[in-house]
Amino acid sequence: MGIITTQAMAEPNNNLPKFNCDAMMGGLARWLRAAGYDAEFEYGIDDRPLVARALATGRILLSCDGPMFERNVITSGRVHALLIPRQLTKLQQLRFVMSELDLPLARPRCMACGGELDEVPKHTVADEAPPLAFRNCRKFFRCRRCAKLLWHGTHWQKITRRLDEIRP
Ligand SMILES: [Zn+2]
Numbered sequence: 001m002g003i004i005t006t007q008a009m010a011e012p013n014n015n016l017p018k019f020n021c022d023a024m025m026g027g028l029a030r031w032l033r034a035a036g037y038d039a040e041f042e043y044g045i046d047d048r049p050l051v052a053r054a055l056a057t058g059r060i061l062l063s064c065d066g067p068m069f070e071r072n073v074i075t076s077g078r079v080h081a082l083l084i085p086r087q088l089t090k091l092q093q094l095r096f097v098m099s100e101l102d103l104p105l106a107r108p109r110c111m112a113c114g115g116e117l118d119e120v121p122k123h124t125v126a127d128e129a130p131p132l133a134f135r136n137c138r139k140f141f142r143c144r145r146c147a148k149l150l151w152h153g154t155h156w157q158k159i160t161r162r163l164d165e166i167r168p
Contacts, residue, residue: 016106019097020054022047022063027090028097033114034159035094036106040114047071054079062097095166105167111159115145125149 019039021029029041054061061081073079137151
């Protein structure tokens with residue numbers, strides 16, 4: 001199964017860069033998380049607090065907003081930022097980021113919030129998992145940050161296949 005191959009080959013998540021995505025890049029943030037990266041995204045956030053947050057946290061700022069890159073903190077190199085070409089699809093954006101920064105595919109994180117996932121024993125989620133998922137899936141995971149339950153079902157497999165397509 002594709003997911004197992006990917007996880008076996010995935011790098012550990014230590015020392016990987018973290019990201020702040022601009023208000024337009026929610027889709028990219030979700031894909032970055034699936035590829036194993038901690039990517040923050042806040043719907044509707046203005047440029048100024050976004051840049052301030054990247055400065056305070058050392059996260060790499062990802063944006064398709066050209067004028068933002070003329071800001072002093074970015075031109076001076078105090079905030080690391082990458083300009084994403086506007087016309088790319090979400091998956092092409094992910095491929096762009098990973099190839100520009102030479103990043104490996106890492107262990108998947110929660111696509112909803114970017115938290116790390118811990119495997120949980122199947123029998124502990126019997127009441128919580130949807131019956132079909134519980135019957136068909138062997139592996140279940142819980143997000144450390146938002147407590148969301150995830151499993152290796154068809155949705156996850158589809159995401160893994162798309163990630164395998166962009167593997168360098
Ligand atoms: Zn989460």
